[in-house]
Amino acid sequence: MTTNTINPTNTRILKAITGRLSLRKPQEDSLIALAQAIASAPDTLEQSRDIESLLKTLSSAFPTLSDFEREFPSLCFALATGVGKTRLMGAFISFLHQAHGINNFFVLAPNLTIYNKLIADFDDTASPKYVFKGIAEFAVNRPIVITGDNYEQKGAQLKQDLFGQAQEVRINIFNISKIVSEVRGGKAPRMKRLSEYLGDSYFNYLSELDDLVLLMDESHRYRASAGMRAINELNPRLGLELTATPFTESNRGPVPFKNVIVDYPLACAMEDGFVKEPAVVTQRNFDPKQYSPEGLETVKLEDGVRLHEATKLELFTYAKQNSVKVVKPFMLVIARNTTHAAQLLERIESDSFFNGAYKGKAIQVDSSKSGAAEEEMILRLLAVESVDEPTEIVIHVNMLKEGWDVTNLYTIVPLRAANARTLIEQSIGRGLRLPYGKRTGVDAVDRLNIVAHDRFQEIVDEANNPNNPLRLRQVILDKDDTEQPKDSVAVTSRLEGLFTGRSVQSATGFDYSAPGKSPDEVTKPVFSGVTEREVALTTLRVLQSYQNKPNEAPTSKALLNKDVQAEVYKAVSEQLSGQQQSLLEDEEKVSLQEVIAKATELVVEQTIDIPRIVVMPSGEITYGYTPFLLEMGQLNLQPTNRELISQSLQTNEQVSISSLPERKYTRLEDYIVEHLVDYDDISYDEHAELIYDLATQSVNFFRDIREYTEDELHNIFFGFGKRIAENIHAQMAEQYWEKASSYETSITAGFVPLCDAAYTTGEKEIHNVRSTLQDKGKIKKMLFGGFRKCLYDVQKFDSDTERTFALILEREAIKWFKPVSGQFKIYYKDGIHHREYLPDFVAELDDRVIMVETKARRDMTDTLVENKAEAAKKWCANATDYLTQNGGKPWEYILIAHDDVHENRDLKGFSSII
Known part of the structure; x- marks a missing residue:
């Protein structure tokens, strides 16, 4: 999709958002389509506009648009499940704010599951699914997320805006199903009642905003609901609908949406490899007429289990071969009703079903549960992706709809009557997501199986119907501590914080850097303004790329060389001119040379040279x-007396899963x-x-x-x-x-950036490292700050010995840190295994760099401790050889007994201990 009709400024904003959020092509096309719609009809976002005239203008730009289907302009983006609709919403909000000054957004979720998921995705900056990750403006000034549970408490904050005192982006997230329940019987939903904070209803407050944009997730679920009619009264400037199913069901069949401007169906997602490849499974030469309904159900269940076990073996092997996480697959059984589901659960967990192999490994998920049983059901369902959770079979009737995002569903056994199209679209929607984020090229890892012996040909025919957007594939089968942590905290290096302004992020959204919450302020950004920050961040990435050029930059200090600085200036200029030309246009205000020099000094100042060492025989x-x-x-392969075949619903290719x-x-x-x-x-x-x-x-x-x-x-x-x-x-x-x-030693990197850290904590507080601890037994649950020389703003200690040693380093080292996994490629022998070694501390002194391990005295001669020390000493020797030849400092490994660590000791005395 081109950007010819969009002005240059907005085009640059689009490119920046696309790059920062790593948008996939269909997401990028949707974002461009939104920009084009506003560009072709500028009054789309105006308060006074002619809706009919607006529709006519937009219909000429988007032939698939024939009706807004609402009293306000509403555009639908139909993207297949698994492509990333939530991230697209984040892109929409980023663009509308940056390009058109929109500050107020209202996001609708169809149910509680998606409602909670959206809150996490929009508000949890530590989450890998945080939708604004990479957006510099929002890193400095985070959007305020207001929900259906807290809007009354946040009313006072909103009241300030009525007087024009703040212009933050506000994202209101509400659950439409809750609103629907509140309007039954003609009642007004709670959000329309008076608010003690505003002196008026929250609903009226929103409806009077002149820049409210409505985003509707899974909009097909509530298009004609009473709650939706209440929402219509908000009269937003613009509505944006997102769904994988752009039609509603009626007595006459599906009714397509009339306001779709981007349509990216499942067939395209499969073709582009964004989702699993669905396949329908049956037995070779299977005749369903030879079976009673009960017999047919038995065959499908048993073959589903056989297929599930074969898939489990394939996934286990793939993980071992590629050194990636092991994925535990599970099988989804679709029951007719709750009574049938209960019968299936009893049968699957009985001794007669594969000799009791699935006892305790199945759960029933439906509305028949309540109280403690319901809570247990939900907890098990939410944990079904964990390899440590025993569930391998999930039985459900109609509860697993949109919002239940799992990546390890591989086998579906439908035992409920449904037409082929509904069976395809509703069943596979839950299992399309890929466990590794992309296709692996291994058929069993990339395939979702639907066991449908009695509907095989019907499903194949429906998948091949030109009017069906799906193209499925066919598969044929032949005859400790009990207290839970209260928060998870992501910590980037202080260097990153100096550039981005945020080095500590909470999974729960708790602000550890807010006044009164922490005894120490975390790192503040040293670059001001959006332009200067963008130049600085670009410079940082260019400088970090020199880690892999040891011939040009053997150490971090080499980055200060004039020749290197000239190359960095050239690279930064090219990247900015190619991606964000507006930054170069502002060069009169921002000197690239000064920013690059300043950024380089920070990198050198905040870096300890850690070479990447490779030893080859x-x-x-x-x-x-x-x-x-x-x-x-947990392999539980089953014998068989029939051949199972699988047919791709995408390519129609047929393969044999097991032979006679x-x-x-x-x-x-x-x-x-x-x-x-x-x-x-x-x-x-x-x-x-x-x-x-x-x-x-x-x-x-x-x-x-x-x-x-x-x-x-x-x-x-x-x-x-x-x-x-x-x-x-x-x-x-x-x-x-x-x-x-x-053996030959080679250096592939002269220095490497510090890895991000992630800590769990039992206290929502950062303690000053110098504070005397009253209960040292809780130290593993605590986070510490107040550092002057540490390369991270926050650290976590395993013992008070480590905290004390950190105080010594604060006094005597130039800079120091506690390494996290992946920082050093040092491996030691543990029996028949080779494991990664992680030292307790690394510190740079005036004349050397030390790698330190503190141990209980009784463990000093332990075999594993000695193996770790031997591996670390070899690494330090190789690092010393390289660095001393290139103007760097030698490395030394020091093993210290815990009872030798006292605050009155100096570092010189520790070198002679070993």
């Missing part, structure tokens, strides 16, 4: 695998070994003993967990032998070892 190399115990997870079994080998282990020896890195002659041991472990696992007959075991290993071998090979890779006659 050379000369004669030998290798092998350390014997280990096989990890089988046959008895091929005398030894069960041979079903696995035959596939293990196919891997190039496994030599049968050299590793025969190990691979047969692993194959035997696998066979024993299935022999022990279930009372399978010998025929059933042959059935399982014939059907899944290759996949089990793939899983074993992935785990063997973790136990790989090699020895070389020599």
